[in-house]
Amino acid sequence: MALDRIQLTTFRNHPATRLDGTRAFNLLVGENGAGKTNVLEALSLLAPGRGLRRAALPDLAAQHGPGTFAISAELGDGVQIGTGTLAERPSRRTVQINGAEVPAVRLGEWLSLGWLTPVMDRLFLEGAGARRRFLDRLVLALEPGHARHAARLEGALRERNRLLADPAEPDPLWLDGLEAQLAEAGALVAQARARLIERLSAALRDLPAAPFARPELAYLPGGPLAQQALVTALGESRRRDRAAGRTLVGPHRDELAVTMAGKDQPAADCSTGEQKAMLISITLAHAGLLEAARPAVLLLDEVAAHLDPLRRAALFERLREGTAQVWLTGTELAPFEAITQEATVWRVIDGRVERV
The missing domain is CATH 3.40.50.300 (P-loop containing nucleotide triphosphate hydrolases)
Structure with a gap:
C-alpha cells in the first residue's frame, strides 16, 4: 500500500x-x-x-x-x-x-504521483507552455532530478533574456557563460522530455484501443537536444534574439503534439469527449510507467x-x-x-x- x-x-x-x-x-x-x-x-x-x-x-x-x-x-x-x-x-x-x-x-x-483534474481538460486548447508544464510534471514523477535541471534552465534563461532586453549591448563573455549554463541544463531537460515521450508512446501502443481514444504523441523540440549543438544555436541566434528581446531557440519553446490515432486529427480539433478520453489514456499509460519505478x-x-x-x-x-x-x-x-x-x-x- x-x-x-x-x-x-x-x-x-x-x-x-x-x-x-x-x-x-x-x-x-x-x-x-x-x-x-x-x-x-x-x-x-x-x-x-x-x-x-x-x-x-x-x-x-x-x-x-x-x-x-x-x-x-x-x-x-x-x-x-x-x-x-x-x-x-x-x-x-x-x-x-x-x-x-x-x-x-x-x-x-x-x-511517484500522477493526477488528472478537470482543469486539465483544456490542455490541448491552451498554449504550448501548458503542455510543457504537463510534460515536465510527468517526467518529474519518474525522474526527480528533473526539477533541478528545469530550475537551472529557467534561471539561466531569465538572466539571458534580461541581458538581451537591456538597451546596452550585453557583454559577449557574460552571454557565453549564461549560454553554457542554459545549454547544459536545457539539454538535460529536453532529453528527459524526449525519453518520456518515447516511453509513453510505447506504453500507449500496448493499451487496448477501446473504449478510450488512443493518442499519438510527438515531441517537437524548440532547439537541438545535444548540449554543444544548443550552445552553437544560442550563439548564432543572438542578433535575432536581441531584436526580439527574448530567447527564440531552446527547450523553453518545445511542444508536445497530440493527434488521435485512426483519425489523424490534432487533439485540439477533436470533440471534448475525445480529448478527455485521450487524456485518460495518457494518464493510464503514465501510471503504468510509475508502477514500474x-x-x-x-x-x-x-x-x-x-x-x-x-x-x-x-x-x-x-x-x-x-x-x-x-x-x-x-x-x-x-x-x-x-x-x-x-x-x-x-x-x-x-x-x-x-x-x-
Missing part, C-alpha cells in the same frame, strides 16, 4: 483531517466545495513540485489558522513522509522523511462523472490491473457503484472527513 495514516493540519479548509485504513481504491464523496480536491492537492504535495494546483505556499494554509500547514503520511513499509511550512518561514517548503529534514526532491525517491499513487478528480457507464467500467478495470493506489472524488456514490465494495469511502463535509 502506498499511503496510509494521512494527516492534514490547517491545510486549505481542513483544520485537522485524518485518513486511516486506505486501500487500493480510495473514494472521497461530497458536495462541490466540501474539500475533496483539497485532499488530493495535499497528497500531490507529497512529491517534488508545486502540486496539482501549482499554488503559492502561503495560499495553502487555512485562512483562520496560524498561517502554516502540515501534511504527513506513512508509506506501506513504515516510512514517514511529510511536508508543510513553519511560522518563521511561511514561504519556504519544509520536507521531512523519518523526521529528518531533506530537500523536496528526495520525496521522489520514495513515491516505485510505489505509485494516482489522483483522479471528478473523472467518473464525465464518463458513460461503458467507459467508467473500463477505467475501473484498468485501474484494478495496475498496482497504483488510486484516489477518486465525486459528488455522489452512484458512479462508483462498481468499486465501492473494494474501496475505502470517506464523506467530506466542509473540511471534515467521515469514513462511510
Whole structure:
C-alpha cells in the first residue's frame, strides 16, 4: 500500500483531517466545495513540485489558522513522509522523511504521483507552455532530478533574456557563460522530455484501443537536444534574439503534439469527449510507467462523472490491473457503484472527513 495514516493540519479548509485504513481504491464523496480536491492537492504535495494546483505556499494554509500547514503520511513499509511550512518561514517548503529534514526532491525517491483534474481538460486548447508544464510534471514523477535541471534552465534563461532586453549591448563573455549554463541544463531537460515521450508512446501502443481514444504523441523540440549543438544555436541566434528581446531557440519553446490515432486529427480539433478520453489514456499509460519505478499513487478528480457507464467500467478495470493506489472524488456514490465494495469511502463535509 502506498499511503496510509494521512494527516492534514490547517491545510486549505481542513483544520485537522485524518485518513486511516486506505486501500487500493480510495473514494472521497461530497458536495462541490466540501474539500475533496483539497485532499488530493495535499497528497500531490507529497512529491517534488508545486502540486496539482501549482499554488503559492502561503495560499495553502487555512485562512483562520496560524498561517502554516502540515501534511504527513506513512508509506506501506513504515516510512514517514511529510511536508508543510513553519511560522518563521511561511514561504519556504519544509520536507521531512523519518523526521529528518531533506530537500523536496528526495520525496521522489520514495513515491511517484500522477493526477488528472478537470482543469486539465483544456490542455490541448491552451498554449504550448501548458503542455510543457504537463510534460515536465510527468517526467518529474519518474525522474526527480528533473526539477533541478528545469530550475537551472529557467534561471539561466531569465538572466539571458534580461541581458538581451537591456538597451546596452550585453557583454559577449557574460552571454557565453549564461549560454553554457542554459545549454547544459536545457539539454538535460529536453532529453528527459524526449525519453518520456518515447516511453509513453510505447506504453500507449500496448493499451487496448477501446473504449478510450488512443493518442499519438510527438515531441517537437524548440532547439537541438545535444548540449554543444544548443550552445552553437544560442550563439548564432543572438542578433535575432536581441531584436526580439527574448530567447527564440531552446527547450523553453518545445511542444508536445497530440493527434488521435485512426483519425489523424490534432487533439485540439477533436470533440471534448475525445480529448478527455485521450487524456485518460495518457494518464493510464503514465501510471503504468510509475508502477514500474516505485510505489505509485494516482489522483483522479471528478473523472467518473464525465464518463458513460461503458467507459467508467473500463477505467475501473484498468485501474484494478495496475498496482497504483488510486484516489477518486465525486459528488455522489452512484458512479462508483462498481468499486465501492473494494474501496475505502470517506464523506467530506466542509473540511471534515467521515469514513462511510
